[in-house]
Amino acid sequence: MSEAMDTPTMADELLVMDDGASSIEPGHSLVGGMAHPDLSLTPAHHPHAPRSEQLRALRTELMMRRDHTGTERAEVVTLLSSGCGEGRSQMVAELAITFAQLGRPTLLLDADMRHPRQHLLFGMDNHHGLSQMLASGRPPRLYPVSGMPHLMLHTAGAPPSNPVELLSGPAFEQALRRYRQDYDFIVIDTPPLDTYADALAVINLARRGLVLTRAQHTRYQDTKQMLRRLAATRAQILGSVINHF
Secondary structure, X not given: OOHHHOOOXXXXXXXXXXXXXXXXXXXXXXXXXXXXXXXXXXXXXXXXXXXXXXXXXXXXXXXXOOXXXXXXXXXXXXXXXXOOOOOHHHHHHHHHHHHHOOOOOEEEEEOOOOOOOHHHHOOOOOOOOHHHHHHHOOOOEEEEEOOEEEEEEEOOOOOOOOHHHXXXXXXXXXXXXXXXXXXXXXXXXXXXXXXXXXXXXXXXXXXXXXXXXXXXXXXXHHHHHHHHHHOXXXXXXXXXXXXXX
């Protein structure tokens, strides 16, 4: 475990990372056009590459830590990082792909309404997404992913003026409750915690998170501050991943 991760407020470190039509029909959703995973998303195009193997190992460890005591169907994992440039959005997308490759319904939810990236990683527009759904109450628009019949993409939508309020409101809580019944796995992207409070609102409802840091990039003080802020929520931190790239 790295020095930045050596803290009693955190769960065990999990892993160090080096560098057709959908069969899912969730209720009350508008299905959009086909999304296409970017070539940088290794598990989608190179399932036997070392990075894909590492991601599957991470997936397995997360599943071993699954809470089997509740009545909800879905395992929800929110990825959290203190700053930008740590590879969070990339790992969110790749982890969602590995869950979908189990042949079980998986939702990739982009809750980063500040600088969303999931639509870029899947070649989609971002005009209508989570922000518009929460603000207007309209049904969500979900995108099936080419070659991933068990994966659906929920983009962030055009950045709103009040993302924290939208993510803290009853509409997001209700959406998560519905998605927990529709999917086996939900993987959520969030903005960096050192700049925005959005991730705190998300993890407080999602309840289970995974901390991501980048080797030779993330500062110890930033990680310590992030963990202090997370301690004020009701979330369970499943572990940490150190990204090398």
